[in-house]
Amino acid sequence: MAAKELLAQLHEVAANPRKQLDKYLAEGKKVVAVTYYTPQEIVHSMGLVPMGVWGADMEINEAKKYYPAFICSIMQTILELGIKGEYKGISAIIIPSLCDSLKTLGQNWKYAVKDIPFIPMTYPQNRKPDFGIKFTKAGYERVINDLTVATGAHFSEFALSESIKVYNEHNAAMRAFSEAAANADITAAERSDVFKSAWFMLPEEHTAIVKKLTAELLAGPKSTRTARVLVSGILADAPGLLKIFDDNGIQIVADDVADETRQYRTDTPEMDNPVDALAQKFANMDNCTLLYDKEKKRVDYIVEQAKAHDAKGIIVLMTKFCDPEEFDYVPIKRACEKAGLMNLNIEVDRQMVNYEQAATMIQAFKEML
Template sequence: MEAVKEILDEMKDAVSNPRQAVKDYKEKTGKGVIGCFPVYCPEEIVHAAGMLPIGIWGGQTQVSQAHTVFPPFCCSIMQSIMEFALKGVYSDLDAVIIPAPCDTLKSIGQDWLYAIPDIKAILTVYPQMRKIAAGVEYLKSEFQDIKSAVEAIGGEPISDEALNKSIEVYNAHRRVMREFCSVARRYPATVTPAVRHLVIKSGYFMEKGQHTLLVSELINELHKLPAEEFKGQKVILTGIMAEPDGLLELFSENGITVVGDDLAHESRQFRTDVPAGSDPLLRLAQQWSVIEGCSLVYDPEKKRGDMLIDMVKESDADGVVLCMMKFCDPEEFDYPILTVELEKVRIPLLYLEIDQQMQSLEQARTRIQGFAEMLASYKDLKRLA
């Protein structure tokens, strides 16, 4: 257990002080650091340049200055990001890459150019007609623009060989993260919801190869432990993100463990590998065409519900918790569909509003406690049936 604690402490250090991680990387390598906005950012291009791509997903802060740029009904992640930017939190970054899969991300790209002129913004548009050849070629051209911008910042060209190697580094990380999520289910006392989140989140602030090794070590150490018995309730999380940590601790307090997720901040980032091939930019563009089950990705077939149902069955979960990011239109559009599909197969669903600026968790506490009691009663009824 001591080895597990040491690994988790290293991850906690990275998550607690990402600004120090940026400074340390610059001092150690002499290379730049580029911030990567949600949701699907081609980090491999930054990695291939020898730079550190670092995740920008907002955080807990009191918003004041961002209200001069955004209306109050913008997604709280973007509000937090802009607040941090205006306060100089991102001043050590050499640039940011801003994809635009939703209306708010489209807006923040232009707002950034106006409000944060000292940090270069690399804007890109992901085509929603992503499965046709023209859509893939268009996205490849967008990635070429990102590559050129990163090369200009780094002062060196990025070879196809280097980019293909970085893609393999990231695919290896994706495989290890999927393995971790599977293994973690057997250790609910050690890998609590908050710990599970920590392991995944720390990957946003570390070089991916280094994080892969660390997670691999964690998996090996977990395998040395006996499987842990769990008598509580098991859930799947779905949505954009499940924060703050205090929210996740409420699950543990109420005897709930997380056995899987469909969060944009977590498993959606690593459940789809970049396809094989020789043209690295084409490979990255093709990945966008095969991503499924995400509210930010055009899907006329609405496969997300079926994917959630499969997750519940595969993990033997008792229910689903929808972590609804406040003012997130794409997630709100999916909610009625998911409700109907989960009700059809009698999978309990909890709607939980997420706001990075939330001051109190008492409403969430009440809802999670009630859901835990409902799941327990539902299991008792199934045993008696």
């Protein structure tokens, strides 16, 4: 199957998550909503389908009753969709406690969306010491118990070990795709579809398609775009913004985006107990605004990745009212200037409908590159 056909297949999934949800429900499967760094391997091992929730580009009405205006629009739109019944049929939602906004989402969900059980996943700030790893494991054990209550599904260590293999294979496939896409004739919108569709498909199904696509990209024509950039942020999936990237011939050669490659950097190690292995995986994770790091190693990581992929600049898509991302931008900007890399900061929001200012900024940025 040609690359364009495979990309069209993934675009259909990325653009129609409700259709994908209905498909799994029609097959008799139970679906659990997941988001940032939730233990999808556990959900998968219990015979359930993990599906991502990252909000949507939409107007917020009902969620305003629970949130002030000055909070991340991703949280607001997730709650808005829940209140409006867009997640009807989902058996539970797992929400981690990685930032203040996520904490409030979980508490608001309990009161606003009573028909879908909320399962908390509480992570430690100090994830690397032994006590942090034990804390993470205890959180996973609670998730297992809550999933059993919410869905009636059963847990086994053997099944989790098998699911960990499935997810490690998917991680490798996504990393390979990202490397292939760096130099391939693929648009920013098409690249986004590959990552976004991963949130709405079983990993084994997605892996099979992505492996074929990567092979096609490696064998196919190479990009002639010279405006090579690394993109960083929480989300980079807004169609209006991606169109501006493509209209200006921007080639995304790497990313540091929360719902894209950040999810696939770290594999679960082999250990006797698979729950211990998952806890160790979380301890091994780094280079993310939501993971405590007093040394800010993420800043150097971004610059290193940009240089390794021959990027000429870095575009930071700053989610409005995202305090962790905002705190990191100043050191990122300084590091870029020191490394001789152009950098651009664009504020994005799930409620944005007009991207004229972003278009002007990206056009000028391209010309400066």
